[in-house]
Amino acid sequence: MGALKWLIFLVFLNTYSQAAAQSDIKVSVFSATSKTVILRWTSYSGAVTYKISAAPLSSPSSPVSFVMFGPNTVMGSISSLSRDIEYIFTVQALDGTQTVLSFASTQTLTAPDIMDPIKTVKPKDSRTFMVEFNPKTGATSYIIRVENTNGFFREDTVSSSPAEIRNLDPYTEYRLSIMAVNNAGRSQPSSPVAAKTVLPPPQISTSSPSNDSIIVTWPPVAHAVQYTVSIYKFDSNAKEKYNTTNTNLTFPGLDAGCLYAIQSSAWDPEGRDGEGSLYVNQTTRPATPSSVSVSVVMSGTLAGLSVSWELNKEVHGTIEYHVTSDQNLNCNSTSNSCILSPVGCGEIHTIHTTASNKAGPSQPSSPVLFITCE
Numbered sequence: 587m588g589a590l591k592w593l594i595f596l597v598f599l600n601t602y603s604q605a606a607a608q609s610d611i612k613v614s615v616f617s618a619t620s621k622t623v624i625l626r627w628t629s630y631s632g633a634v635t636y637k638i639s640a641a642p643l644s645s646p647s648s649p650v651s652f653v654m655f656g657p658n659t660v661m662g663s664i665s666s667l668s669r670d671i672e673y674i675f676t677v678q679a680l681d682g683t684q685t686v687l688s689f690a691s692t693q694t695l696t697a698p699d700i701m702d703p704i705k706t707v708k709p710k711d712s713r714t715f716m717v718e719f720n721p722k723t724g725a726t727s728y729i730i731r732v733e734n735t736n737g738f739f740r741e742d743t744v745s746s747s748p749a750e751i752r753n754l755d756p757y758t759e760y761r762l763s764i765m766a767v768n769n770a771g772r773s774q775p776s777s778p779v780a781a782k783t784v785l786p787p788p789q790i791s792t793s794s795p796s797n798d799s800i801i802v803t804w805p806p807v808a809h810a811v812q813y814t815v816s817i818y819k820f821d822s823n824a825k826e827k828y829n830t831t832n833t834n835l836t837f838p839g840l841d842a843g844c845l846y847a848i849q850s851s852a853w854d855p856e857g858r859d860g861e862g863s864l865y866v867n868q869t870t871r872p873a874t875p876s877s878v879s880v881s882v883v884m885s886g887t888l889a890g891l892s893v894s895w896e897l898n899k900e901v902h903g904t905i906e907y908h909v910t911s912d913q914n915l916n917c918n919s920t921s922n923s924c925i926l927s928p929v930g931c932g933e934i935h936t937i938h939t940t941a942s943n944k945a946g947p948s949q950p951s952s953p954v955l956f957i958t959c960e
C-alpha cells in the first residue's frame with residue numbers, strides 16, 4: 587500500500603475503534619431544589635450540542651423546559667420547574683446536523699417550596715427553644731437552621747411541630763429559619779425569625795445560721811435585673827416567693843430542724859423570668875435541747891451522770907446530741923440521754939447540751955449546775 591492509503595486506513599481504523607469504544611451518554615442528577623435541577627452527563631465524542639429537556643413523569647412526552655449546551659459542557663442546570671414534582675430529564679448529544687448521536691434519561695423529584703416563617707419560638711429553658719411551624723404537604727422532614735451574628739450555625743432535622751432546639755447558649759439571640767425536606771432535597775430556607783434564650787439559673791448555695799433562718803446566696807448572673815427565690819417546707823404545700831435585686835436572701839421565721847426546698851431564677855432586662863435552678867434541700871438548725879435533767883447512775887462501782895432531755899418529734903433527719911461538762915467529760919447520743927462518766931464525789935459540773943444536724947449545731951442549752959455527793 588502507498589503511504590496515503592496507509593494513512594487513510596489508519597484514520598478509518600481510529601475512527602472506527604473510537605466509535606466502537608464510545609459508550610452511550612450517561613446522565614445523573616447532581617442536585618435539585620424546588621425550581622432548578624442540576625444535571626451531570628458524560629461527554630460524547632462528535633457532539634456539537636447537548637440538548638436537555640424536562641417533562642413531568644406523569645406526561646413524559648410533553649416537555650416543559652429545554653436547554654442547549656455547547657460541546658464542552660458536561661454539567662448544566664434546568665430551571666423554571668415546579669416544586670415537589672417528579673420530572674424526567676433527557677440529555678441528547680446532537681451533531682452539526684441536529685442528528686441525535688446518543689441520549690439518556692434520568693428522573694428526580696424537585697424539592698418542596700419555601701415554607702412560611704416559623705410561627706412561634708418560645709424559650710423552654712436557658713438552652714432550649716420550643717419551635718412551632720405550619721407543616722408542608724409532601725415534606726418528609728424539616729430542617730431548622732439556627733444561626734447568629736457570633737458565627738453560630740447549626741441545622742437540626744425535626745420530624746414535626748412542635749420541636750425542641752437544644753444545646754443553645756443562655757441569654758443569646760438566634761435567627762431561626764425552616765426548610766422542608768423531601769426525597770429530592772430541601773426547600774429554600776424560610777425568612778428567619780429572631781429569638782433569644784433566657785437567663786441561666788442562679789447557682790444557689792444555702793446555709794442555716796440559726797434554728798429559724800436560712801440564707802441563700804449566689805454569684806451574680808450576668809444581665810440579671812432581679813432574682814426570684816422560692817421556698818417551701820417539706821410536707822407542706824405553702825410555697826413562698828420573694829424578689830430581690832441582691833445576690834442573697836435570708837428567710838426568717840422558719841421552724842427549727844425542718845427540711846426546706848429552695849429554688850431560684852434570674853430575670854432579664856426584657857422582663858423575662860429565666861430558667862429555674864434545681865431545688866436545693868436545706869435543713870434549719872435544730873432546736874436547743876429543752877428540759878435537760880441530770881441524775882447520778884452507778885455502773886458497778888463507777889458513778890456517772892445521766893443527762894437527759896426532751897426529744898422534738900417534728901424534725902427532719904438525724905439529730906446528734908452532744909453533752910459536755912466543764913470537768914472535761916463529754917458524751918454523745920442520737921436518743922434522749924447519755925452518761926458522763928466517771929465522776930467522783932464533791933465535783934461541781936456545769937453541763938451544756940447541744941443538738942446538731944446537717945445544718946450545724948444548735949445554741950447550747952442553758953447550763954445545768956450539778957454537784958456530786960458532798
Ligand SMILES: *[C@@H]1O[C@H](CO)[C@@H](O)[C@H](O)[C@H]1NC(C)=O
Nearest residue numbers: 812813814827828829853857
Ligand atoms: C416578682 O417580680 C415579677 C416581675 O416583676 C412579678 O411579676 C412578681 O409578681 C414579683 N413577685 C413577688 C413575690 O413580688
Ligand SMILES: *[C@@H]1O[C@H](CO)[C@@H](O)[C@H](O)[C@H]1NC(C)=O
Nearest residue numbers: 801802803831832833834835
Ligand atoms: C447580701 O447582699 C448585700 C447586697 O448585695 C450585701 O451587702 C450583704 O453583705 C450580703 N449578705 C450576705 C450574707 O452575703
Ligand SMILES: *[C@@H]1O[C@H](CO)[C@@H](O)[C@H](O)[C@H]1NC(C)=O
Nearest residue numbers: 820845847864865866867868
Ligand atoms: C431533698 O429531700 C427530699 C426528701 O428527703 C428527697 O426526696 C430529695 O431527693 C432531696 N433532694 C435533693 C436534691 O437532695
Ligand SMILES: *[C@@H]1O[C@H](CO)[C@@H](O)[C@H](O)[C@H]1NC(C)=O
Nearest residue numbers: 796797798842872873874949
Ligand atoms: C433558737 O435559737 C435562739 C437563739 O439563737 C433561742 O433563743 C431559741 O430559744 C431557739 N429556739 C428553739 C425552738 O430552740
Ligand SMILES: *[C@@H]1O[C@H](CO)[C@@H](O)[C@H](O)[C@H]1NC(C)=O
Nearest residue numbers: 907908909915916917918919
Ligand atoms: C462526741 O462527738 C464529738 C464531735 O463529733 C467528738 O469530738 C467527741 O469525741 C465525741 N465524744 C464521745 C465520747 O464519743
